[in-house]
Amino acid sequence: MQQYRTLQILQKSPNSRVFHLYLNRPHHRNALSRDFFTEFSAALSSLDQNTDAAVIVLSGTGDHFCSGIDFKALNSITDHPPSFDRARANEKLRREIKVLQDAITAIERCRKPVIACVHGGCIGGGVDIVTACDIRYCTQDAFFSVKEVDLGITADLGTLQRLPGIVGYGNAMELALTGRRFSGQEAKELGLVSRVFASKESLDEGARLVAEEIAAKSPLAVTGTKAVLLRSRDMNLEQGLDYIATWNSAMLVSDDLTEAIKAQIQKRNPTFSKL
């Protein structure tokens, strides 16, 4: 498996189709460095291509999920050659922001479901990451903050676009304008996470069980569900229904459907080929 400086990928066991992706800069509380953004995009793309991987569990090593953008990366992002005029410098900065955004959106580009497991702090860029994930869980001692406003920044890596659809417009506005810390329990009440676990161990085990359950399902139906739900988020009802009609006109002819029905009738677990 590819080695990364800021990440670690582990397959839970040789036969498991669940892969664990760790943010792995614990001494910096998993702050998001320039290397991180390049590697995160590459890691998700490699997991997307890996036919052994069906579901990805995303966690942080050490005491916190993620402390947001690395302050060094933030300081260097506005750097530009001295010869640049203002417009060229601004255009370079715009491109840099798009590259960082693209790394977070790699979670959505990955056809396999990504389950975020938050323990400890999930701050700024950490919220950008989890709001792009498909399922979110946390520990009781987790805390969240849409912190950008306190650094004089308008959040720009996806939180302002994705959070309203998850917690509602009013809640997103309040969290983003205040930057206040909120607990794992409040995150559950807001709908940002779907489950809160008592400890990191129970979070890991709970997420693993859900991931294994999803990994045993038809890969075509699972990737279809992710793709269609994501597209529907950005479409009106009519467009969404049209999209799934076209999708399923290609997919309802799958062997997975035949196998699932046979397995139900024969009262056994279905087996599906990889995608």
Ligand SMILES: CC/C=C\C=C\CC(=O)SCCNC(=O)CCNC(=O)[C@H](O)C(C)(C)COP(=O)(O)OP(=O)(O)OC[C@H]1O[C@@H](n2cnc3c(N)ncnc32)[C@H](O)[C@@H]1OP(=O)(O)O
């Ligand atoms: C174009 C712009 C794109 C994106 C913009 C995103 C904006 C954001 O992400 S805003 C959020 C920025 N992050 C923060 O404000 C959080 C800062 N960190 C903390 O609040 C705390 O570190 C903590 C996460 C709550 C953890 O606290 P604790 O466990 O007590 O650890 P510390 O002693 O504070 O830190 C240990 C060690 O980690 C370094 N560190 C922590 N956060 C960052 C960071 N974001 N960037 C770089 N380094 C970080 C901290 O400096 C310490 O380093 P030492 O060398 O050990 O001193």
